[in-house]
Amino acid sequence: MSGSGQTRETLTESDPALLEVRGLTKKFGGLVAVNDFSMKVVKDELVGLIGPNGAGKTTVFNLITGMYGATSGSILFQGMRISGKKPFQVYQLGIARTFQNIRLFRQLSVLDNVRVAYHHRGEAGVVHSVLRSPKFRREEKRVTDRAMEFLSILGLEQRRDALARNLPYGEQRRLEIARALVAGPKLLLLDEPAAGMNPFEVGRLMELIRSVKEQFKLTVFLIEHQMRVVMGVCERVVVMEFGEIIAKGKPEQVQQDPKVIEAYLGTDEP
Amino acid sequence: MNRRGFRFDLGWRALVLAVVGFILIQVLMWLRVINPYWQQIGCLAGITAISALGLNLVYGYTGQFSLGHAAFYGIGAYGAALLTRTLGGNIWTMMLGILVGAVLAGLVAFAIGLPILRLRSDYLAIATLGFGIIMKVLFDNSDAVFPMMGGAAGMTGIARLTNFTWVFVVALGAVMVLRNLVFSSVGRALISVREDELAAEAVGINTTKYKTLGFVVGCMYAGVAGALYAHLYAYLNPANFDFLKSIDVLLVVVIGGLGSISGTLVAAIGWTFLLEGLRVALPASVQDWRMVIYPLVMVIFMLVRPGGIFAGTEFSFLKPREYRRKR
Numbered sequence: 001m002s003g004s005g006q007t008r009e010t011l012t013e014s015d016p017a018l019l020e021v022r023g024l025t026k027k028f029g030g031l032v033a034v035n036d037f038s039m040k041v042v043k044d045e046l047v048g049l050i051g052p053n054g055a056g057k058t059t060v061f062n063l064i065t066g067m068y069g070a071t072s073g074s075i076l077f078q079g080m081r082i083s084g085k086k087p088f089q090v091y092q093l094g095i096a097r098t099f100q101n102i103r104l105f106r107q108l109s110v111l112d113n114v115r116v117a118y119h120h121r122g123e124a125g126v127v128h129s130v131l132r133s134p135k136f137r138r139e140e141k142r143v144t145d146r147a148m149e150f151l152s153i154l155g156l157e158q159r160r161d162a163l164a165r166n167l168p169y170g171e172q173r174r175l176e177i178a179r180a181l182v183a184g185p186k187l188l189l190l191d192e193p194a195a196g197m198n199p200f201e202v203g204r205l206m207e208l209i210r211s212v213k214e215q216f217k218l219t220v221f222l223i224e225h226q227m228r229v230v231m232g233v234c235e236r237v238v239v240m241e242f243g244e245i246i247a248k249g250k251p252e253q254v255q256q257d258p259k260v261i262e263a264y265l266g267t268d269e270p
Numbered sequence: 271m272n273r274r275g276f277r278f279d280l281g282w283r284a285l286v287l288a289v290v291g292f293i294l295i296q297v298l299m300w301l302r303v304i305n306p307y308w309q310q311i312g313c314l315a316g317i318t319a320i321s322a323l324g325l326n327l328v329y330g331y332t333g334q335f336s337l338g339h340a341a342f343y344g345i346g347a348y349g350a351a352l353l354t355r356t357l358g359g360n361i362w363t364m365m366l367g368i369l370v371g372a373v374l375a376g377l378v379a380f381a382i383g384l385p386i387l388r389l390r391s392d393y394l395a396i397a398t399l400g401f402g403i404i405m406k407v408l409f410d411n412s413d414a415v416f417p418m419m420g421g422a423a424g425m426t427g428i429a430r431l432t433n434f435t436w437v438f439v440v441a442l443g444a445v446m447v448l449r450n451l452v453f454s455s456v457g458r459a460l461i462s463v464r465e466d467e468l469a470a471e472a473v474g475i476n477t478t479k480y481k482t483l484g485f486v487v488g489c490m491y492a493g494v495a496g497a498l499y500a501h502l503y504a505y506l507n508p509a510n511f512d513f514l515k516s517i518d519v520l521l522v523v524v525i526g527g528l529g530s531i532s533g534t535l536v537a538a539i540g541w542t543f544l545l546e547g548l549r550v551a552l553p554a555s556v557q558d559w560r561m562v563i564y565p566l567v568m569v570i571f572m573l574v575r576p577g578g579i580f581a582g583t584e585f586s587f588l589k590p591r592e593y594r595r596k597r
Contacts, residue, residue, distance in 0.1 A: 065472060091474040103472075105465035107529070107582060108458065115455065116462045117473035122455045126483070129454035130447050136454065143455060144592075179473060 017076070018043045018219050019064070019095075019187055024073035026059055026243075033059045035243040037073070041187065046213060046220045048234035048251075050227065052263055056243040057223045058100060061189050065097050066090040077187070092120050096185035098176045100192045100223070106165035110156055110175055113164050114147035117179045147182055153212065154178040170201055174208075181212060188213075190222040194229050206233045227264065231255065239263065280446050283587040288442055295434065309434055311546045313502050316437035317495045319538035320444045322522040323531065324491025329520070330528035331452055332484030333464025335391050338398035339492050339519050341405035344511030345378055346371030346493030347500040348409065348419060351428045354501065355418060359429025368440065368497040375493025376486050383485045387478070390467075402513055409508035424507035432502040440498060444491060445588075449531055451487070453590045460484050461529070492519075525571055527578025532585040537578070 017040035024037040034056045041047050049057050062068045064075055066087040075083040082090055096117075105113050122143060128136040151157045154174040159167065164175060173193065180188060193209065194202045210233065213220050224230045230237055231251045239247040239254055241263040247254050254260055280288070295312070298304045304312070325339045350367030357363045386397040413421030420426060451457050459480050462470040471477050500506055522541050526533030544567070548560045575581070586594055 067468065067472075086476075087468075087471040088474045088476050091472060097472055099469070099472075103466050103469035105462050105469065107465055108461060112458050112461075116458045116470070116475065119455050119459050120474035120476075124455065126451065126456055126487075129456045130450045132450055140455065183474065 016043070017041060018045075018078060019221070020076040021060075021064070022074050022076070024060070024063055024075065025071045026056075026063055026068060027071045033243050034063065037240075037243070037245060039238050039245065039248070041219060041221050043186075043219055044217065046210075046233065046235050047222070048230040048237040049221065049223045049240065050225060050230050050237055051240035051246075053225060055240040055263075057225070057240055058191055059243075060240075061097060061191055061223065064090070064189065065095060088120070091183070091185075094184075094186035095189065096180040096183060096187075097189035098173075098180050098191055098193060100195060102169075102172050102176055104164040104172060104175060104179075106163070108164060109161050110151065110164055110167065111144070111147055111160040113175055114150055114179050114182050115143050117182045118143050118146055121183065147178075150178045150182045153181075153215075154208070169196060173197075173205070177208075177212070181216065181218075184216065185218070187219045187221060190220065192223050192225065194224060194226065202229055209233065227255070280449060281587060281590070284585075287587060292438055295438075299434065310502065311542060313432060313434055313437045313498075315539045315542035316434075316441045317432075317498045317502065318519065318522060318542055319535050320437075320441050320498070321492045321495035322519050322526070322534045322538045323444055323448050324488040324495070325519050326488075326523045326526070326528065326531070326534045327448060327452075327460075327491065328485050328488035330523055330530070330534075331457070331464060332460045332481060332488075333467075334387060334481055334485055335395045336398040336485070336488075337395050337513065337516050337520070338400075338402035338405070339489070340511045340513070340515035341402040342375040342379060342489040342492035343496040343499070343515065343519075344405055344409055344506075344508070346375045346496030347506055347511070348412070348425065348496075349374040349493070350497030351425055351500040351506055352416065352418060354429050354431070355427055359431050359501070361431075364429075364431045364436070364501060367501070368494055371493040371497030371500075372490040373493070375496070376490040379486045379489035380482065383482050387481045387485060399513065399516075402516055406508055406512045409511060412508075420506075422508060424505055426505055428500055428504045428506065430501060430504040432498050432500075437498055440494060444494065445531060445535070448491075449588055452529075452531070453593060456480075456483075464529075521568060523578075525568070525578055527580035527582055529582045530578065530580035530584055531588055532583070533578050533580030536580070 019041040021037060021039050024034055025032070026034040037060060049060065051057055059068065063070050066082070066085050066089065070083055074081055077093060077095060082093060105116060108116070122139050124133070124136040124139045148157060148160065151160060154177060156171060156175055156178060159171065164172065167175060190209070194205055197205060206229070209220060212218065234251055236249065237251050237254050238245055239260050246259045246263060247257045295304065299309060321339065321343055325336065328334050328336050350371040353367045353370050354363045382401055386394060389397055410422045412419035418425065452460070459475050460483070462475055463477050463480050467477050522537045523534055525541065526537030545564065548563060552560060
């Protein structure tokens, strides 16, 4: 009924939500980083979270993924309350993320970086590993095949044995995305995936995001502070400033919103 | 080769090397080329290696900086010694003693690991240091509860059971277990915690669980090493389990290279023999310089090769096949 059966234009916040955030507030001492933040992400959507530097975008991601505990408010994923859960539990429920300043396991190989992210699916624990049991070897093969599949989707299969820290910047970004995809998440959170890229690379990245989204029936929620990047790829955007939502809607509408223009460009007043 | 069953092994190249080495040393011992004094040093080197492998798992692989390793070594030593003194010393009680040493150290590690492993780097180091001091004080005053342990005067009457064969077999087993553990999905989870705890958590790794796992298993290694140590010199003194002993093991791990089994083995053996070798090689007049020479070795090492001898790599015969590719 809902979601994939509908055309993009009809997806709005009135559809059943994959992710729903209600009145989320986070205070760091006296600083209110996120204030009464409420929004929905509907299945199959590609939503952008934009806003000037320091608006609280990454804090919202950190709250959703359980890295910070919320001061108040709640987060629901597939109708289930996930606020209060640990980050690894949130991941296992189907929310994967990347980081603004790439966080790879630098001393591990490219292949191992991706395999780690599939570890929670394994059942062979310490004893099976130490004894190299048939079950262990079966699982090891399964994990490796799965990881290789995602490395080739992101064009990194040739690099499988390189150490992550030796990859060039663009490949590190792609590896982080491969790592986030390997467990088959339902919701992918991308924190400034285009940071530090030139316009050409940004174009290719956006193409990639669109294609993996289609291929894996993903819902994508991404942070970006360059307006033009978001305009090209997002179906709907949420604009934040000083921890609060100042606008929501289609990119073209939001772009015209005086409050948004003011947040980005400032006002004429002294 | 049977590819279907369990493969609790090291790969045939490593096993051949181990067996040849063992036979060679046995022959040299039989021919009296290696006298009992150097045999004892050899045993000490092996015991240090086992303990250092454990610390490498804790610090080198899992990234948890512990300064209390000697306390677990002591727990294993006293635990095993109490057992063999009570039940009488023979092969079976020795085996049981090693097991008890490992389990005791592991239980204590679990109990203190749960609260303190939430701390990071420096803070964890201080907390483990504190724990080490507490254990030293407990050993010093142990005679109040267990007169057999002898308190600060030391524990005597322990059977002299540890010999080269014991140390070799246990060390070989320790290497196998660690090697199979770190080259596995569990091992990758441990390393991911070291590399970036936040990112590990973000890809579904229960970091608390894996930190505890690494710490407990690493401390069990110390317990096993302690059990062997207790039956090597047949005498235990709390001074052998103080803070400085933790530093000794840490040095072996750092000089060998964090996250390298090969490095730990080479450094443990090299270090033990260097200390004793200098004692023999240097003329009596410059003996005092021994205490200058080896700290100097440390300083030079850190300047020239901060990653340690092996810097995270391994002898290729220790690696599973799929890890042998060029990087």
